[in-house]
Amino acid sequence: MDYLTHLLISFVFLASIHILISILGRKNIKSRKQAPGPRPFPIIGNILQLGSQPHQSLAKLSQTYGPIMSLKLGNITTIVISSPQIAKEVLHKHDQIFSSRTVPDSVRALDHHTFSVAWLPPSPQWRTLRKVCATKVFSSQKLDSTKILRQRKVQELLDYVKESCKKGEALNIGEASFVTVLNSISNTFFSMDLAHFTSDKSREFMDIIWGIMEDAGRPNVVDFFPILRLLDPQGVRAKMNGYLGKLVAFFDGLIEERLRLRASENESKACDDVLDSVLEVMLEENSQLSRPHVLHLFMDLFVAGIDTTTSTIEWGMAELLHNPEKLEKVRKELQHVLAKGEQLEESHILKLPFLQAVVKETLRLHPPGPFLVPHKSEVDVELWGYMVPKSAQILVNVWALGRDSSIWTNPNEFMPERFLESNIDFKGQDFELIPFGAGRRICPGLPLAFRSVHIVLGSLLYGYDWKLADGLKAKDMDMSEKYGLSLHKFKPLKIIPINA
Numbered sequence: 001m002d003y004l005t006h007l008l009i010s011f012v013f014l015a016s017i018h019i020l021i022s023i024l025g026r027k028n029i030k031s032r033k034q035a036p037g038p039r040p041f042p043i044i045g046n047i048l049q050l051g052s053q054p055h056q057s058l059a060k061l062s063q064t065y066g067p068i069m070s071l072k073l074g075n076i077t078t079i080v081i082s083s084p085q086i087a088k089e090v091l092h093k094h095d096q097i098f099s100s101r102t103v104p105d106s107v108r109a110l111d112h113h114t115f116s117v118a119w120l121p122p123s124p125q126w127r128t129l130r131k132v133c134a135t136k137v138f139s140s141q142k143l144d145s146t147k148i149l150r151q152r153k154v155q156e157l158l159d160y161v162k163e164s165c166k167k168g169e170a171l172n173i174g175e176a177s178f179v180t181v182l183n184s185i186s187n188t189f190f191s192m193d194l195a196h197f198t199s200d201k202s203r204e205f206m207d208i209i210w211g212i213m214e215d216a217g218r219p220n221v222v223d224f225f226p227i228l229r230l231l232d233p234q235g236v237r238a239k240m241n242g243y244l245g246k247l248v249a250f251f252d253g254l255i256e257e258r259l260r261l262r263a264s265e266n267e268s269k270a271c272d273d274v275l276d277s278v279l280e281v282m283l284e285e286n287s288q289l290s291r292p293h294v295l296h297l298f299m300d301l302f303v304a305g306i307d308t309t310t311s312t313i314e315w316g317m318a319e320l321l322h323n324p325e326k327l328e329k330v331r332k333e334l335q336h337v338l339a340k341g342e343q344l345e346e347s348h349i350l351k352l353p354f355l356q357a358v359v360k361e362t363l364r365l366h367p368p369g370p371f372l373v374p375h376k377s378e379v380d381v382e383l384w385g386y387m388v389p390k391s392a393q394i395l396v397n398v399w400a401l402g403r404d405s406s407i408w409t410n411p412n413e414f415m416p417e418r419f420l421e422s423n424i425d426f427k428g429q430d431f432e433l434i435p436f437g438a439g440r441r442i443c444p445g446l447p448l449a450f451r452s453v454h455i456v457l458g459s460l461l462y463g464y465d466w467k468l469a470d471g472l473k474a475k476d477m478d479m480s481e482k483y484g485l486s487l488h489k490f491k492p493l494k495i496i497p498i499n500a
Helices: 002-009 011-026 054-065 084-093 105-114 124-137 140-145 147-167 173-190 200-217 236-263 274-282 291-322 324-337 346-351 353-365 398-402 446-461
Strands: 068-073 076-081 381-383 386-388 393-396 464-468 494-499
Touching: 054 068, 054 076, 054 398, 076 084, 084 381, 084 393, 084 398, 105 200, 105 236, 124 274, 124 291, 140 147, 140 446, 147 173, 147 346, 147 446, 147 494, 173 200, 173 274, 173 291, 173 446, 200 236, 200 291, 236 274, 236 291, 274 291, 291 324, 291 353, 291 446, 291 464, 324 353, 324 446, 346 353, 346 446, 353 398, 353 446, 446 464
Parallel strands: 076 393
Antiparallel strands: 068 076, 381 386, 464 494
């Protein structure tokens, strides 16, 4: 891994700095009970124990050291939480203390962290952004008013599937879902399409968004040793500057055009969409929402919303193809609820309990963000009998929560039925299943994600049967993960639609 190479290159320099910091730090450390954890190596701490799949490595370590575990990642003290009870302490009981963020250096590109609703600490500015999300972007009223737009994008996906079915061609389901979700969100936000299924534009957006999620999530030596921030030895921030710069320029152009339309004599309000609603807040007298805040807000919602929704749809399809009896069961439910030829609509979701169970089971096994967005302790605080120091990074390993045999029967098996007789949901109240987080930092886009995942996944399943490309058998599927800020399927899912 390249970050290890940089660690070795910087070893001598870091050693002297580390020793100096340690000597100074010991003078202020009081006797207190630390959470258990693996013994750190000098200088680098426990970095080597992260491996290429940190969520899996830390889940395995927690089986030895317990559900609250302390690691030293370079200069950064990290507390890893792997139980629903302690996760509730962090995200609910003590959510104010733990509601700040540890900011990766990659997210400092273009000063994104100073404007971002995802990365700002709780503050009046952050509360303004959250209020905008709740009232202008993801309210039930706003989502209901734009559902016909999303419905149209799903129909375009089905038309694309139909053509592939006629030709007997395989679909890359991740890419097809990406275009659908991209256009669904862009129509909800901006009243416009941004890509087509065979266009280079969709590939460009995909490369940007997946690049952001991968670079923001992969280990970066600067995050372990912040003194190297000015050097950016792995070039991560430089790459992020490029990715974010393209999105900022794109969104700024949309805002400029919309402001021009709003200022025109005959059209004070161009469209009744999210962009118009947000601009109304921005243009209010003494508004706390500036143009940079709007740009970075759309960047947060656009990137996270498209990436996590797309990956969940692909994982859901993959698990169903990997478990054909579950696939048949959900298709029968869809055929029972819908009349022949009827299109699945958002209003049908509550009538489809097994489809809902499939989505929950997919999120249990494949949470979009394996550690959520990292939290940070604002003060020294006792947690579960252990002292968590001020400024410690807090990682809630939701991937480990979903695979815990003390919580789930046969935790590594895809069993949607487990949710049919359970009230457990993923909306932040049941800490066994918190793929979108909980408390005040819960993902604001959850309402749209709920609608989008169900409607796209259900529509793909209704009316078509599916088989794996290249004669692959279900038992031979590669279900491995590609690690980043979100978890993608390592090998893209390619499947062939067949008329039912």
